[in-house]
Amino acid sequence: MNIALRQLKVFVTVAQELTITAAAEKLFLSKPAVSMALSELEKQLGHKLFDRNNNRLLINEQGKRLLPLADELLARSQDIEQLFSQEGPVTGKLKIGSSDTVGNQVTPFLLRDFRRDSGHCDQSLFIANTAQICHMLGEFELDIGLVEGKVQADNLAVIPWLGDEMVVACHPGHPLTKAEQLSLSDLEHSEWILREPGSGTREYFLGRLAPRLEHWHQAFELNNTEAIINCTAAGLGLTLLSRRAVEHAVKDNRLTILSLPLDMQRQYWLLFHKEKYQSPLLKLFIAFCQQWNSPLCQYSQKSADN
Structure with a gap:
């Protein structure tokens, strides 16, 4: 068996890109060249590495077994190539x-x-x-x-x-900023501006704050923290974000942080x-x-x- 690094690079790229077309574009190769390299590798190993589903290639169990080993061999070969080409104690990307x-x-x-x-x-x-x-x-x-x-x-x-600290923030003119001492019940029936599913910030809200509220409504779902800050500064609702993320808006008097009786470390x-x-x-x-x-x-x- 004589497996080439070129074949392993094609395999890893196809596993990441999921289509021959996308892999060929990333590798600057023709689609037939990518398909041939992958077929040669599968023939040498005696196993299919992907399940074919229309134009998409889904890595199977055999492919998953090979992926970390192929990644390591490619990384080690890159280390060797760059060993004498860069100055300093460490090389690579x-x-x-x-x-x-x-x-x-x-x-x-x-x-x-x-x-x-x-x-x-x-x-x-x-x-x-x-x-x-x-x-x-x-x-x-x-x-x-x-x-x-x-x-x-x-x-x-x-x-x-x-470590990090989460805070509830709102527009400086929001009625909640006038309260001398806030409780969680004061957040009932509020409109919230939240991150998208898959975001750690959203999961924190759903896991720590939302279960303590009987009635709340998602006004907006955005995938950008700065957009959330701007919508909150425009008075469109409350938000839950990292203190680090809102500090600049607080200093500019665009947002106010509400003081709540809740430990929100993360x-x-x-x-x-x-x-x-x-x-x-x-x-x-x-x-x-x-x-x-x-x-x-x-x-x-x-x-x-x-």
Whole structure:
């Protein structure tokens, strides 16, 4: 058996893109070339790696067994290629996924410090909701995920990372801002502006706040935190977001944070596939994340202690 790295690269790309056409475009190959490489690999292994469903290819159990090994071999071959071509203690490209709040409020500063301390500058950052980040980690499209949503996935290592505080915010002229002391009952019959399904912020609302309210209504569902802030600032409803995300709007007097008798601390998580090959670069980044001591981390700890 003589399996080529080219065949494994085609296999991994097809597994991620799900169609021959999309894989061919990503690899800058013709569709016949991709189909032939995949067929040759399946013939050499003596097993089909995908179930065919019209034009889509769904990875089967045999393909799932091969995927982490193929990903590791490709990563190791890339390490070898770049071993003598880059300066510094670590080489390679790091593919990072972050959910919305973490990706916009935390990860840029994490990367700034990592680049400064390690000298490594070849990273990509993909921002989406927690569910999509988990899916991409499962397909080996990302090396590591930094998310705020609660994660339950047997194939992922889920490590507690930073702390966060959630807050209920509204327009400064909202009637609730006039109350001297608020209770949860004051939130009854309120209109809410929420993130989309799959978002950690939405799941936090549904898991922690919504069960304590008998009557509430979703006024808007948006997939962008800044859009939620603007709709809330326009007086269209209440929202539940990270304190980090709304701080700038509070300073600009566009939003007010309501003081409620409810502990709304939450956890950020560091994720990676359990079968993912951990290159020296990935190991270094994981260790850096775990010991990162920026002002943001200090803020999180102070919030948790108060």
